[in-house]
Amino acid sequence: MEELLKVENICVSFGGLQALSNVSLSVDKGEIYALIGPNGAGKTTLFNVISGFLAPTSGKVFYNGREVQGLPPHKLTPIGISRTFQNIRLLPNVTVLDNVRLGHHIRLKQNMADALFNSRRFREEEEKSIEDAREILRFVGMEKYENEFARNLPYGHQRKVEIARTIATNAELLLFDEPCAGMNSAEKVGLSELILEINKELKRTVFLIEHDMRFVMKLSEEITVLNQGQCIAYGTPEEIQEDPDVIEAYLGVGRKGGQE
Ligand SMILES: Nc1ncnc2c1ncn2[C@@H]1O[C@H](COP(=O)(O)OP(=O)(O)OP(=O)(O)O)[C@@H](O)[C@H]1O
Numbered sequence: 457m458e459e460l461l462k463v464e465n466i467c468v469s470f471g472g473l474q475a476l477s478n479v480s481l482s483v484d485k486g487e488i489y490a491l492i493g494p495n496g497a498g499k500t501t502l503f504n505v506i507s508g509f510l511a512p513t514s515g516k517v518f519y520n521g522r523e524v525q526g527l528p529p530h531k532l533t534p535i536g537i538s539r540t541f542q543n544i545r546l547l548p549n550v551t552v553l554d555n556v557r558l559g560h561h562i563r564l565k566q567n568m569a570d571a572l573f574n575s576r577r578f579r580e581e582e583e584k585s586i587e588d589a590r591e592i593l594r595f596v597g598m599e600k601y602e603n604e605f606a607r608n609l610p611y612g613h614q615r616k617v618e619i620a621r622t623i624a625t626n627a628e629l630l631l632f633d634e635p636c637a638g639m640n641s642a643e644k645v646g647l648s649e650l651i652l653e654i655n656k657e658l659k660r661t662v663f664l665i666e667h668d669m670r671f672v673m674k675l676s677e678e679i680t681v682l683n684q685g686q687c688i689a690y691g692t693p694e695e696i697q698e699d700p701d702v703i704e705a706y707l708g709v710g711r712k713g714g715q716e
């Protein structure tokens with residue numbers, strides 16, 4: 457398997473708090489990989505490092521063999537890394553279609569002069585971005601909401617729009633931070649099917665954080681477990697379910713049931 461993402465000895469400290477200690481893992485091209493662990497384990501912090509929202513205190517991140525730690529998000533997205541947020545970050549007063557087009561925008565080749573003179577290329581790219589966004593909305597099953605303001609959508613739908621935006625960036629590696637938080641069980645089933653389609657049909661590599669164990673075990677090929685900033689286990693879903701350290705970490709702190 458070809459390695460797409462490699463995280464090597466990542467450490468992050470916030471003042472006196474060691475949020476991540478020597479975290480290493482590797483995600484192969486084309487797989488669905490999961491990061492799990494109790495609340496406060498450092499999962500979102502690791503996503504923040506990989507997606508450029510946070511520079512690690514030490515350690516390295518490689519994407520497609522290139523060292524990328526410390527690059528900002530706007531540099532990482534065109535290279536191929538896009539994410540969703542644990543607390544959804546859509547523009548609330550902007551339509552669903554335009555929220556998705558924001559993802560696309562990052563790969564447009566417009567320049568200021570084109571925009572000012574409303575050149576043919578500018579108009580063509582605008583039209584193309586609308587078409588692409590519509591197609592992605594159809595793919596995630598949100599096409600009938602294209603003209604709604606994001607804020608008017610129920611939570612589960614907003615999550616899908618945010619996923620659509622990551623698809624629109626054309627990034628190969630999609631990071632989803634608790635994609636089924638706040639969804640009911642029917643929505644979760646729909647979402648797991650959607651993530652499989654994103655992986656198989658759109659050929660994107662998916663790296664996700666999730667508390668819902670059934671969802672994780674069904675979808676992922678490999679799992680890393682974090683606890684208090686450290687990797688305590690790595691393996692297939694079968695291996696992880698039987699790992700005594702994992703059982704202890706979960707039973708030790710209790711589960712939060714997928715809410716923010
Ligand atoms: N910007 C920050 N400044 C200070 N401390 C932070 C910051 N971000 C995270 N932390 C702390 O780092 C630790 C790890 O937080 P993180 O959000 O990564 O956990 P998590 O595994 O995503 O938890 P959850 O499952 O609740 O989302 C926590 O103790 C948290 O309070």
Ligand SMILES: [Mg+2]
Binds near residue numbers: 499500
């Ligand atoms: Mg988190």
